[in-house]
Amino acid sequence: MEPHPDPSAPPSRRGFLLGAAVGVVAGAAGAAGVGTYLSRRGMLTMPASSGGPKVESARAEYAMPGPYPGRVVEVHHPAAVSRENHIDRTTVDAMVDRGMAELTGTDPGDIKAAWGRFFTRDDVVGIKVNPVGRKPLSGESGRVTGAAGAISNFELIVKVVRCLRELGIPPQNILLFERYATEFIEAGYADFVMSELPGVRWFASSAGFSPGQLDVSGFDDNRNLLSVEAARHVAGYDPDVFVTMGFCQPDHSKKDDRRFRSHLSAIVTRLCSKIINLPVLKDHRSAGVTLALKNMSHGMNNNVARSHLANISHGFDGASEQISGPNQCNTFIPAAASQHALRKKATLHILDGLIGVYEGGPGSWNRTWGTWRANRLFFSTDPVALDHVGWDAIDAKRAAMGWPAVDRMGWSFWTPASATAAALTPLASASAMQSAILTSASENLSGGRASEVFNERQPEHIILAGELGLGRFARDEIFHRRIDLHG
Numbered sequence: 001m002e003p004h005p006d007p008s009a010p011p012s013r014r015g016f017l018l019g020a021a022v023g024v025v026a027g028a029a030g031a032a033g034v035g036t037y038l039s040r041r042g043m044l045t046m047p048a049s050s051g052g053p054k055v056e057s058a059r060a061e062y063a064m065p066g067p068y069p070g071r072v073v074e075v076h077h078p079a080a081v082s083r084e085n086h087i088d089r090t091t092v093d094a095m096v097d098r099g100m101a102e103l104t105g106t107d108p109g110d111i112k113a114a115w116g117r118f119f120t121r122d123d124v125v126g127i128k129v130n131p132v133g134r135k136p137l138s139g140e141s142g143r144v145t146g147a148a149g150a151i152s153n154f155e156l157i158v159k160v161v162r163c164l165r166e167l168g169i170p171p172q173n174i175l176l177f178e179r180y181a182t183e184f185i186e187a188g189y190a191d192f193v194m195s196e197l198p199g200v201r202w203f204a205s206s207a208g209f210s211p212g213q214l215d216v217s218g219f220d221d222n223r224n225l226l227s228v229e230a231a232r233h234v235a236g237y238d239p240d241v242f243v244t245m246g247f248c249q250p251d252h253s254k255k256d257d258r259r260f261r262s263h264l265s266a267i268v269t270r271l272c273s274k275i276i277n278l279p280v281l282k283d284h285r286s287a288g289v290t291l292a293l294k295n296m297s298h299g300m301n302n303n304v305a306r307s308h309l310a311n312i313s314h315g316f317d318g319a320s321e322q323i324s325g326p327n328q329c330n331t332f333i334p335a336a337a338s339q340h341a342l343r344k345k346a347t348l349h350i351l352d353g354l355i356g357v358y359e360g361g362p363g364s365w366n367r368t369w370g371t372w373r374a375n376r377l378f379f380s381t382d383p384v385a386l387d388h389v390g391w392d393a394i395d396a397k398r399a400a401m402g403w404p405a406v407d408r409m410g411w412s413f414w415t416p417a418s419a420t421a422a423a424l425t426p427l428a429s430a431s432a433m434q435s436a437i438l439t440s441a442s443e444n445l446s447g448g449r450a451s452e453v454f455n456e457r458q459p460e461h462i463i464l465a466g467e468l469g470l471g472r473f474a475r476d477e478i479f480h481r482r483i484d485l486h487g
Contacts, residue, residue, distance in 0.1 A: 056105070063274070063347040066381025067117070068103060070472035070479055072389045073379040075099040077485040081354050081373040085148045087155040091485075092354070092377075096159045098483055099350075099379040111166045118347050118381075119274060121168035126175045126272035126345075127160060130280045130295050130352075131187030132362045147364040148371045150355045152278040154192050156377070160276060160350070161197055171199025177267045179299045181234055182208035182225050190230070203235045205265040206302065211251060213303045214258045235271065237263035237302045243335050247328055249306045262301040262332075264339050274347045277383070281353035281374060282361035283394050287329040288406040288459025290362050291390040292349045292383035293470070294329075297336035307332035308454060330458035334465040337383070343470065349386050351378035358397040372397060384471025385478045387462045410456035 060067045075095045081087055100114035101107060119125060135149030157176065164174055176193055178184040181204035193202045206218035208225040218236035226234070242263040252259035268275065279295035286308035287294050298304045309325040337343075353376035360369030374393070380386040395405045403409075466473030 060381075062343045063345055063381070064343050064383055065385070065469075065471040066347065068381045070382055070385045070477045071103065071380060072382070072385050072478060072480045073099050073102040074376055074389065074480065074482040075102075075379070075485060076376045076482065078375055080375040083373075085355060085373070087153050087354055089155045089158065092153075092155045093159050094485060095377050096156070096163070096350075098485060099377055100163075102481060102483060103379045103381075111163050115163045115167055119164060119167055119169065122273075123169060124173045124175070124271065124273045125164055125169060126177055126267055126275045127157065128275060128277050128295060128299055129157065129176060129178055129184075129189060130278065130290075130299065131178055131183045131189060132290075133280055133282055133357060133364065134183075134187040136364055137186065143364040144360075144367065144369045147369055148355055149187075149364070150280050150282055150357045150361075150371050151187055152280060152352050153354055154188075154196070156278065156350065156352055156354070157192075158196060160278070161200060171197070172201060174200045175267065175271060176200060176202040177204060177235075177265075179205050179265075180208045181206070181230055185230065190233075203233050203267050203271065205235060205237060205267060205300065207231065207234050211249070211305065213305055214252070214256065216263050216302065218302075235266045238266045238269040239263065241269050241339065241341055243301075243339055245306075245328075245332060245335055247306055247326075248303075249309065252306075259303070259306075262303045262336055264341060265300045265302075268300050268345060269341050272345060275342075275345045277346055277349040279349070279351055281351055281356035281376070281378075281390055281393065283357055283359055283398070283406050284361045284457070285366070286327050286454050286457060287333060287461060288409075288457035289387065289391050289394055289462075291351060291387040291462075292380075293333050293337050293387050293462060293465050296342060296346060296383070297333040300342060301336045304332070304336075325454060327454040327456065327458055330461045330464060333461035334468050334470070337465060338468045338470055346383070347381065349378075349380050349383050351380075351386055351390055353378060353390070353393065356394070356397065358394055358401055359403050370401065382471035384462055384466040384473050385480075386471075387465075388473055388475075388478060389480050391459055391462060406457050406459050410454050412455040 057067045057069060075098050077091050077095055079088060080091045080095065097109050097111070101110070104114045104117045106113040106117070129152035131151050133150035135147055136143035136145070161174055165171065176189060176197070178189070184190060184202065184204050190202060193200055204218070206213075206220070208222050210220035210222050212220050214220065216237040216239045218234045223231065242261040244260050245262070246260060248259035277292055277295055279290070279292045282290050284290035284294065298307070307329050308327045312325040353374045355371050356374035356376075357369070357371050360366035363369070374397070376393075378386055378389060391406070398405060463473050465471065472478055
């Protein structure tokens with residue numbers, strides 16, 4: 001695995017050979033045929049300026065898709081992330097200023113004009129971060145050793161908070177929040193708020209992961225996960241705001257009607273007037289990609305584990321060779337993200353693509369975890385258009401690294417013929433070194449699928465969210481503007 005290649009460099013020898021191997025195994029193109037492959041799939045990244053809406057909607061009914069439906073601004077700077085994966089704060093500041101200016105049609109650096117388009121000094125603004133892709137902690141087992149993290153970066157958060165403060169919003173009216181307090185703390189956000197964001201408050205919807213996920217207080221059976229002080233930051237879920245879907249976890253009691261409900265976080269319904277969504281550019285085992293929509297659906301609701309069940313056998317008594325589970329992310333994500341309170345408050349989405357994840361998401365516990373210095377930030381009020389563009393970016397990187405597209409993963413694409421092809425691929429090599437590389441490539445692909453547990457990934461949740469009116473998915477309705485900055 002090549003976790004941190006230079007995105008501006010030509011494909012590596014390993015990337016090319018891995019692409020060749022996957023071409024035999026799964027029909028995907030390697031690095032040499034990325035453009036042809038993506039064009040054939042209809043997923044070729046849009047040019048720097050493409051068709052679609054360019055005029056602001058002056059009276060947007062909802063925050064999603066907001067005043068700029070279909071508009072996505074991508075800002076790239078090759079020096080944003082160092083080879084040691086350190087984020088340059090000055091560069092990030094410049095990227096944010098340019099991205100917000102292009103999104104709103106204001107002058108770069110005019111913070112009040114750009115940010116004032118969305119927020120006023122009377123707002124209480126919640127900033128939703130994503131800590132799931134954090135790097136391993138010192139001495140932590142079960143994660144890829146030496147892996148880079150891919151989270152909502154501190155440097156981006158500092159800039160966002162500074163811009164809100166420029167509008168006169170007091171620090172106590174800025175809230176940093178996440179689903180699980182334990183993950184928020186482990187990723188370093190709690191200490192970061194205390195040291196670098198004086199006066200800013202932080203909250204979590206629940207204490208930590210629980211298999212049940214039904215207690216609206218946010219504690220379920222895991223109150224002992226937190227100190228008394230940390231527990232004060234748990235806000236819970238709103239008992240009166242929820243979405244009902246007709247599936248549940250097998251261990252839920254059949255006498256408990258809550259098993260069919262997912263309640264929206266009280267942080268969303270009761271603490272904030274507006275929300276800034278800071279997702280991360282990542283692929284995902286069940287959802288295909290985890291971008292703006294999933295950072296809201298799974299990051300702001302309870303009872304989310306029912307959206308993808310694991311360890312269900314197709315055979316008798318677990319005897320099946322294939323252990324998989326039902327995957328309902330394609331319907332769960334649009335339904336959960338489209339709740340009225342969330343749709344009215346999720347005002348701005350900034351996709352953190354400084355360090356992206358092309359395979360092994362959502363976390364570094366997956367053995368195929370692979371990141372790259374994408375050096376990008378994406379800006380939009382439309383989460384569907386944003387996720388469409390992000391999906392393209394991830395698939396392009398996967399093709400360059402020799403992986404099938406996200407919607408070509410899962411057990412349903414792993415047939416006996418493809419397994420045999422993977423085993424035989426190294427025999428076509430010209431040298432012992434090539435044989436070893438191709439063997440590793442086929443093992444990576446097999447490992448990626450073996451840890452899937454799902455028959456397929458479901459990025460089509462983005463399409464369905466568009467059908468619910470959360471944004472624009474059709475390519476001719478998306479205006480994607482890429483800006484390349486240089487030092």
